[in-house]
Amino acid sequence: MVTRSKPVAAAGPGAPGPLTTPAVAPHGWPVWGHDAAVETLQGAVARDRVRHAYLIAGPDAVGKTALALAFAAALSCLEPPAPGLACGACRSCRKIGRGVHPDVQSWDLARQAATAEKSGGKNTSMTIETVRELCATAALRPMEGRWRVVLVDDAETLQETAQEALLKTLEEPPAFMTLLLLADDLELLLPTIRSRCQVIELRPVPRATVAASLVAAGLPEPRAVEVAALAGGRPGWAHRAAADPKLLQRRQETVDRALAWVAGSGYDRLVTAVRLGDTFTKKRGEVFADLETLLGVWRDALLLHAAQPTYLTHRGETAERLQELARGWALDDVHRAVCAVQTCIGDLEANVRPRLAMESMVSQWPTTTTSRPRP
Ligand SMILES: [Zn+2]
Structure with a gap:
């Protein structure tokens, strides 16, 4: 199976510095570009029509993790300022921001490597053992809110047996669970997986939007324009590059x-x-x-x-x-x-x-x- 190498930890929880944390965009989520996707997910929360599985697909660093975490925050916020929004300040929002919310758990190659070091494998694909572990977590009732949110990043690297194992959870999902599969490439997932998810495809974001997100995060405008031009429509990359000159140099x-x-x-x-x-x-x-x-x-x-x-x-x-x-x-x-x-x-x-x-x-x-x- 094809694997894609990618940097770990986009502009997500635990990332240091103001530039790596996107500011809130006009629609109320810290997600820049992808307005249609945000509207879909905000609507699902506001109307209480949350699906049990979403497949968020798009290029590396385009904003999949940011979208998934914003969705998780909107689902879990204790004091939402309006239906579909998250306050960003309550206990639940803060825990999601720090990546420590007990009902919102993320799985990816990096986590797999950290937990399966003994196996000594190459860690280029998500294994059936990892899927078994995350399915066991998915079955647990949420501890703090209504929803258990399970994020699976690098989903395009799921081995075929792992995808088949995941299917069982998708066929009979617990009522309180929503699974968010994040994949660089939709085509690498089994059709049976894709058909059980609401597919949300993210495209590269207009350069002006990427620049605006950097300015909103505190970068001076001339530099924001310069970084955005090199970002290829990927706000996640732009925020990392703004905080890390080495990334710009490699580019x-x-x-x-x-x-x-x-x-x-x-x-x-x-x-x-x-x-x-x-x-x-x-x-x-x-x-x-x-x-x-x-x-x-x-x-x-x-x-x-x-x-x-x-x-x-x-x-x-x-x-x-x-x-x-x-x-x-x-x-x-x-x-x-x-x-x-x-x-x-x-x-x-x-x-x-x-x-x-x-x-x-x-x-x-x-x-x-x-x-x-x-x-
Ligand atoms: Zn909140």
């Missing part, structure tokens, strides 16, 4: 690699394509991340060509270098390059041979007439 290194690939000669491009193609099986997540960045770089070349700098993902030196390269290309050629990267990502997801997919992609890029080595 810049990825961008620099993508830019060097784009600016390279036909031969150099092919060499990179073959190298990445050959490492794909072992470093699937990293290669996909590199390709997403590459797609952003080519899209920026297209925007620069079309004189639409407002929507650029990359600014400063990166944009200047791209502008220089784009001058040597026709608009159609740049557009074809963007499509070629999208096709390559789709091909890799469809299990086309990685080297073939990569080679085909670079063969469709326009040649670099103005390319010269960077000092």
